[in-house]
Amino acid sequence: MTAPGVVRLRPRSAAAMAAVTIVGLFGFGWPLLDARLAGASSQTAHSSDASWLFVGLLTLLLVIVLAEISEGGIDAKAVAVLGVLAGCGAALRPLSGGVTGFSFAFFLLIPAGRVFGRSFGFVLGAITLLASALLTGGVGPWLPFEMLGFAWTGFGAGCLPRMTGRAEVYLLAGYGAVSGFLYGLLLNLSFWPFAQYLPQQIAFVPGGDVYTNVVHWIRFDLTTSLGFDIPRAVGNAILILFLGGPVLAALRRVSRRANFNAVPTFSPQPSEGLPTS
Amino acid sequence: MTHRLPRLLHPGAWWLWATTLAIAASRTTNPLLLVAIIAITGYVVASRRPASPWSASYAMFLTIGLVCIGVRLTLFALVGGAPGTHILVRLPVVPLPHWMAGVRLGGPITAEGLAASAYDGLRLGVILCCIGAANALTSPRRLLKSLPGALYEAGVAVTVALAFAPQAVAAVGRLRAARRIRGRHDRGVRRIRGLAIPVLEGALDRSVDLAAAMDARGFGRNGAATQRVRRTTAALTLAGLLAMVASTYGLVARSAPAGLGVPLLVGGAALTAAGFIVGAKRGGRTRYRPDPWRLPEWLVALTGIAAATGVLLGPARELWPSTYPLVAPPLPAVPFLALLVAVLPAWIAPPLPRVRAAGSTTAARSVGSRQAVRVAS
Numbered sequence: 001m002t003a004p005g006v007v008r009l010r011p012r013s014a015a016a017m018a019a020v021t022i023v024g025l026f027g028f029g030w031p032l033l034d035a036r037l038a039g040a041s042s043q044t045a046h047s048s049d050a051s052w053l054f055v056g057l058l059t060l061l062l063v064i065v066l067a068e069i070s071e072g073g074i075d076a077k078a079v080a081v082l083g084v085l086a087g088c089g090a091a092l093r094p095l096s097g098g099v100t101g102f103s104f105a106f107f108l109l110i111p112a113g114r115v116f117g118r119s120f121g122f123v124l125g126a127i128t129l130l131a132s133a134l135l136t137g138g139v140g141p142w143l144p145f146e147m148l149g150f151a152w153t154g155f156g157a158g159c160l161p162r163m164t165g166r167a168e169v170y171l172l173a174g175y176g177a178v179s180g181f182l183y184g185l186l187l188n189l190s191f192w193p194f195a196q197y198l199p200q201q202i203a204f205v206p207g208g209d210v211y212t213n214v215v216h217w218i219r220f221d222l223t224t225s226l227g228f229d230i231p232r233a234v235g236n237a238i239l240i241l242f243l244g245g246p247v248l249a250a251l252r253r254v255s256r257r258a259n260f261n262a263v264p265t266f267s268p269q270p271s272e273g274l275p276t277s
Numbered sequence: 278m279t280h281r282l283p284r285l286l287h288p289g290a291w292w293l294w295a296t297t298l299a300i301a302a303s304r305t306t307n308p309l310l311l312v313a314i315i316a317i318t319g320y321v322v323a324s325r326r327p328a329s330p331w332s333a334s335y336a337m338f339l340t341i342g343l344v345c346i347g348v349r350l351t352l353f354a355l356v357g358g359a360p361g362t363h364i365l366v367r368l369p370v371v372p373l374p375h376w377m378a379g380v381r382l383g384g385p386i387t388a389e390g391l392a393a394s395a396y397d398g399l400r401l402g403v404i405l406c407c408i409g410a411a412n413a414l415t416s417p418r419r420l421l422k423s424l425p426g427a428l429y430e431a432g433v434a435v436t437v438a439l440a441f442a443p444q445a446v447a448a449v450g451r452l453r454a455a456r457r458i459r460g461r462h463d464r465g466v467r468r469i470r471g472l473a474i475p476v477l478e479g480a481l482d483r484s485v486d487l488a489a490a491m492d493a494r495g496f497g498r499n500g501a502a503t504q505r506v507r508r509t510t511a512a513l514t515l516a517g518l519l520a521m522v523a524s525t526y527g528l529v530a531r532s533a534p535a536g537l538g539v540p541l542l543v544g545g546a547a548l549t550a551a552g553f554i555v556g557a558k559r560g561g562r563t564r565y566r567p568d569p570w571r572l573p574e575w576l577v578a579l580t581g582i583a584a585a586t587g588v589l590l591g592p593a594r595e596l597w598p599s600t601y602p603l604v605a606p607p608l609p610a611v612p613f614l615a616l617l618v619a620v621l622p623a624w625i626a627p628p629l630p631r632v633r634a635a636g637s638t639t640a641a642r643s644v645g646s647r648q649a650v651r652v653a654s
Contacts, residue, residue: 012511012514012515015515015518016514016518019518019519019521019522022522022525023521023522023525026525026526027525052303057521057524057525057542060521060546060549061518061521063428064514064517064518064549066428066431067425067427067428067431067553067556068514069431070427070428070429070430070431071427071430071556074430074434075492076488076491076492076496077485077488077492079430079433079434079437079488079491079496080437080484080485080487080488080491081481081484081485081488082434082437082438083433083434083435083436083437083438083440083441083484083487084437084438084441084480084481084483084484084487085480085484086434086435086437086438086441087437087438087439087440087441087442087444087445087480088441088442088445088476088477088480089438090438090439090442091441091442091443091445091446092445108477123431123434127431127434127435127438128438130435131435131438131439131442134417134420134421134435134439135331135417135439135442136331136334138334138412139408139411139412140405140408141408194401239469242469242470243469243470243473243474246470246474247473247474247477250474250477250478250481251481253481254481254482254484254485257485258484258485258488
């Protein structure tokens with residue numbers, strides 16, 4: 001049923017994706033690791049330098065991934081579907097509003113990653129966020145982190161095991177809940193070191209050991225962001241549960257209609273009834 | 278004086294100017310300098326922003342910045358924690374459960390702590406202001422147009438998304454009207470389902486039409502690149518990627534040798550950039566009316582760089598004014614004068630082209646004035 005490889009994943013694009021994933025893990029996780037940059041200076045202002053560095057590095061790597069994937073791996077149909085789905089996602093994102101933390105954009109991204117494959121999910125996640133930021137004039141240092149978080153969500157949706165029928169919708173709904181929750185936790189990590197105004201028990205300790213920072217981070221999640229993460233997870237699951245089936249059907253229909261990666265087959269003998277001249 | 282022709286400045290120049298100002302803001306907590314940066318970005322935005330939907334984003338970012346300061350001050354007032362002797366108010370202390378041990382709600386609010394958190398909040402707010410200025414001054418479409426050739430396909434996908442998002446919103450309105458006419462008043466999930474699925478179906482059909490149109494016009498055909506060029510691109514990009522991944526280890530791990538991080542990072546970026554330049558030769562694509570990069574663009578970018586350099590050169594004692602003991606922040610001469618340079622783009626940047634929508638007389642006047650300028654130059 002699935003049509004993997006709408007966006008072809010060549011070894012070089014895979015290498016670029018792996019690189020951005022590794023750097024992204026560092027970029028999100030440096031506050032939890034024993035950060036050399038954070039510990040280098042006692043002045044609190046310098047502790048955020050590491051984060052700024054990763055903003056630049058992740059932007060650069062996302063650019064490389066998009067360039068690598070688009071070079072030869074994308075055709076007109078994939079670009080058109082990418083653009084239209086990203087446009088829908090970008091239009092849906094402000095509708096849901098940031099108040100509850102719940103975002104409509106997930107419910108398109110996850111079925112699309114499922115139907116069109118993991119690399120398509122990766123690119124769609126990144127491009128949806130980019131288009132949304134450009135539309136609302138919200139380009140800023142948070143953008144690469146959001147793009148990467150969404151890209152991972154789309155990629156993960158493409159990696160889910162093969163299932164059909166109602167089970168598939170339950171699977172996607174469960175994934176939507178888990179990914180919506182994890183997305184919140186991850187994005188907390190990206191701005192948490194900047195939030196130096198927090199009380200000491202939940203604040204980032206520059207140069208502190210791993211255990212302290214992990215405990216503080218979990219406390220921070222529990223006390224501040226759970227009110228955003230749980231509605232997002234529940235909202236994703238409910239939307240996919242109710243809309244997942246028709247959305248999957250619509251996406252599969254377009255994947256058949258556009259006939260992605262069709263391989264022409266030629267029969268050895270010309271069929272009868274054709275004029276022979 | 279050809280550059281006085283009304284035109285929009287290259288978006289890259291505005292982004293450079295704004296980013297350098299944001300860097301300058303991130304290196305100081307001196308409120309005098311930070312307020313100067315707000316004033317500068319505000320003035321430049323007011324005089325050089327085009328009439329477009331996103332030009333309101335400066336005010337939006339300014340509001341977010343103010344919220345930042347407000348949240349910061351409120352949180353400080355609630356949980357305190359900074360040293361200080363000048364107590365302004367004493368709030369009642371709220372007891373908390375034991376797992377929050379160490380967190381104190383309420384208690385004395387000191388002038389020193391208030392000043393420290395206000396300075397820090399202001400710094401974050403000013404960085405947001407700079408980003409908002411860049412968002413207000415540049416058009417995302419133009420920014421996408423000046424992407425390097427290697428990003429062409431991704432750029433097209435984003436352009437399609439930007440063009441499509443308003444259409445999707447319009448489609449929702451249309452469908453809602455159609456449902457109302459048919460007397461359907463569903464609520465909740467059923468309503469969303471009745472709207473979302475037709476919008477999505479329509480959008481996907483449109484995307485297939487678009488793909489056919491793009492395919493018919495030769496989109497996605499690449500010029501022939503020789504085997505050698507392709508191999509060189511691959512080698513450069515992969516080597517650059519490896520270097521950059523290795524650099525993160527050098528930056529984060531304490532056990533890594535000290536000089537590993539930044540040089541590897543810069544080297545990796547340079548290698549990848551070289552790969553991009555070699556790879557761009559494959560395209561054979563031309564640009565439709567490319568945005569030029571002329572003297573004003575150089576000057577605008579340079580003013581930003583000059584301001585950031587000036588601030589970085591300032592004495593640390595004056596850039597990070599003491600809040601404990603609390604003193605009046607000094608005005609450092611070199612950083613302040615350097616920052617003032619960054620207001621020059623309000624005059625350096627070419628005047629904005631007039632919008633023709635306001636009627637024939639304005640259009641005629643606009644054309645007339647443009648011709649007059651051309652004659653004068």
